[in-house]
Amino acid sequence: MIQFDQVSKRYEGGHEALSQLSFEVPTGEMAFVTGHSGAGKSTLLKLLGLIERPSHGVISMDGRKLSKIRHSGVPKWRRQIGMVFQDHRLLMDRTVFANVELPLVIGSIARVERGRRVRAALEKVGLLAYERQLPATLSAGEQQRVGIARAIVARPALLIADEPTGNLDPQLALEIMGLFGEFQQIGTTVLVASHDLPLIKRMKKRVIVLDHGRLVADLAAQEVL
Amino acid sequence: MSPETPHAETPARNEHSRGRRLASWQEHHRWSAAASLRRLAARPLGSLLTIAVMGLALALPLAFYLLLGNVQRLGDALGQNQAISVFLKPDQAAQQAQLLAKELGARPEVAAVSVKTPQQGMDELAKMQGFSGAVQTLGDNPLPYVLQLQPRSDASAGALAQLVTDVRTMRSVDLVQDSGQWRQRLEALLGVGNRIVLILASLLALAALLVVGNTVRVDIASRSEEIGVLLLVGAGKAFVRRPYLYAGIWYGLFSGFLAALLAVSIEFALAQPVARLSRAYDGQLHVGGLPPWLLLAVPLVAALLGWLGARLVSAWQLRKAA
Numbered sequence: 075m076i077q078f079d080q081v082s083k084r085y086e087g088g089h090e091a092l093s094q095l096s097f098e099v100p101t102g103e104m105a106f107v108t109g110h111s112g113a114g115k116s117t118l119l120k121l122l123g124l125i126e127r128p129s130h131g132v133i134s135m136d137g138r139k140l141s142k143i144r145h146s147g148v149p150k151w152r153r154q155i156g157m158v159f160q161d162h163r164l165l166m167d168r169t170v171f172a173n174v175e176l177p178l179v180i181g182s183i184a185r186v187e188r189g190r191r192v193r194a195a196l197e198k199v200g201l202l203a204y205e206r207q208l209p210a211t212l213s214a215g216e217q218q219r220v221g222i223a224r225a226i227v228a229r230p231a232l233l234i235a236d237e238p239t240g241n242l243d244p245q246l247a248l249e250i251m252g253l254f255g256e257f258q259q260i261g262t263t264v265l266v267a268s269h270d271l272p273l274i275k276r277m278k279k280r281v282i283v284l285d286h287g288r289l290v291a292d293l294a295a296q297e298v299l
Numbered sequence: 300m301s302p303e304t305p306h307a308e309t310p311a312r313n314e315h316s317r318g319r320r321l322a323s324w325q326e327h328h329r330w331s332a333a334a335s336l337r338r339l340a341a342r343p344l345g346s347l348l349t350i351a352v353m354g355l356a357l358a359l360p361l362a363f364y365l366l367l368g369n370v371q372r373l374g375d376a377l378g379q380n381q382a383i384s385v386f387l388k389p390d391q392a393a394q395q396a397q398l399l400a401k402e403l404g405a406r407p408e409v410a411a412v413s414v415k416t417p418q419q420g421m422d423e424l425a426k427m428q429g430f431s432g433a434v435q436t437l438g439d440n441p442l443p444y445v446l447q448l449q450p451r452s453d454a455s456a457g458a459l460a461q462l463v464t465d466v467r468t469m470r471s472v473d474l475v476q477d478s479g480q481w482r483q484r485l486e487a488l489l490g491v492g493n494r495i496v497l498i499l500a501s502l503l504a505l506a507a508l509l510v511v512g513n514t515v516r517v518d519i520a521s522r523s524e525e526i527g528v529l530l531l532v533g534a535g536k537a538f539v540r541r542p543y544l545y546a547g548i549w550y551g552l553f554s555g556f557l558a559a560l561l562a563v564s565i566e567f568a569l570a571q572p573v574a575r576l577s578r579a580y581d582g583q584l585h586v587g588g589l590p591p592w593l594l595l596a597v598p599l600v601a602a603l604l605g606w607l608g609a610r611l612v613s614a615w616q617l618r619k620a621a
Binding site for chain 1: 319322326327330529532535538
């Protein structure tokens with residue numbers, strides 16, 4: 075379970091991105107974080123990825139306080155979560171296979187096991203046939219799916235995605251969101267930041283609404299119209 | 300991906316045995332070594348320039364070391380006879396010369412004493428080019444008895460200086476010629492030269508370190524995006540740094556080989572003129588090259604320097620990136 079308890083984040087310069095935010099996401103749930111630009115969606119995900127640290131409050135996952143993780147422990151924490159970005163963050167000089175394999179290489183997984191897991195992840199996102207290609211030869215949607223395969227290949231307990239469909243057409247966006255839904259079904263906790271309200275409505279999942287860093291609504295799946 | 304739940308798995312630390320983790324770590328080392336070599340090959344001009352600058356910087360102290368070594372050998376060859384020549388006054392007879400030789404031979408710093416008669420001196424002079432005619436014009440032999448004192452090899456410079464002073468004050472002695480003095484001066488000069496080489500080598504090693512450091516800094520700056528991705532997907536600094544450390548090692552190793560090659564080339568270039576010089580001194584000079592251990596040590600030390608330069612810069616750069 076992810077818990078945010080009175081979490082605030084104030085950047086240098088005084089801008090308060092999050093203000094006394096409290097909510098919980100049970101293990102295996104999928105939730106959308108939405109709000110206008112600057113509402114604090116990305117900051118919330120950055121706090122979970124330990125890219126930023128909160129100014130106040132406590133974030134914990136399964137009872138483990140993230141604030142207790144020292145700087146040297148950040149890589150290990152990041153190996154336990156999967157992150158998907160709007161701009162994919164793929165290494166363009168490495169093949170699709172090598173990109174997806176990256177978290178497993180970092181995690182010291184044996185070569186044979188790596189090959190098995192990478193192909194399984196690529197099959198899941200429908201890109202097994204592209205494993206030897208460079209990301210530049212793929213479409214934006216395919217590149218995003220490579221990014222998702224990379225995020226899930228190490229079988230993380232938590233998957234966070236920051237505007238993963240921002241550059242995609244509605245049909246592709248729906249496919250990508252469907253993938254996240256599938257990961258939730260196998261027990262992964264999924265948090266997706268998105269401002270695409272029509273898409274969020276179609277997914278019928280829990281929605282956390284932020285406005286100027288404050289929690290203004292927390293809608294259960296059945297409340298989303 | 301097979302429908303396995305993420306929570307059904309134990310953490311990665313427990314999932315893999317230490318042996319498998321070690322194998323994976325070794326695999327990443329191999330990958331890093333090969334990848335860094337490929338990156339060097341991908342921009343040949345830049346890599347060659349870096350290697351050439353480092354190689355020249357490392358070859359310079361080697362060349363000086365070679366030069367000093369040969370000057371030392373030259374000194375050894377010329378200074379083999381460190382005898383102290385004691386010229387007796389012309390009125391001293393053979394008996395006095397023998398008595399004085401016995402007295403000086405008893406001193407602890409003297410290994411041997413030989414007596415050169417005036418006739419032997421005249422014969423030597425007659426053999427020397429240009430002097431035979433002049434010798435024939437002489438009526439009486441004007442040369443005195445000469446004692447050749449051979450100092451002990453373990454005699455200190457101070458003891459020898461005292462010996463010379465003592466002999467000079469003797470009544471029967473006209474002149475003392477200490478051929479060991481120039482040798483001492485040469486030794487002192489070589490000592491200064493060795494120190495200069497050491498300082499120069501240290502400065503040029505620092506320069507080589509900075510060259511590698513700057514090259515790696517530029518390399519890291521051009522790959523900041525990749526480094527950002529690696530850090531985001533959970534790579535530790537050691538993982539990210541590894542290919543750059545190998546790049547430093549490659550730069551050092553190749554420049555070390557280049558430096559050794561240049562030093563050997565200089566040695567070959569010097570061989571002929573030194574051989575000519577040797578012939579002029581009756582073949583007493585032996586051309587000396589760099590010892591094989593040094594030629595082997597240079598690439599290894601250079602690789603260490605490259606690693607150190609890359610280590611310092613990458614630590615600083617990655618701290619900024621993180």
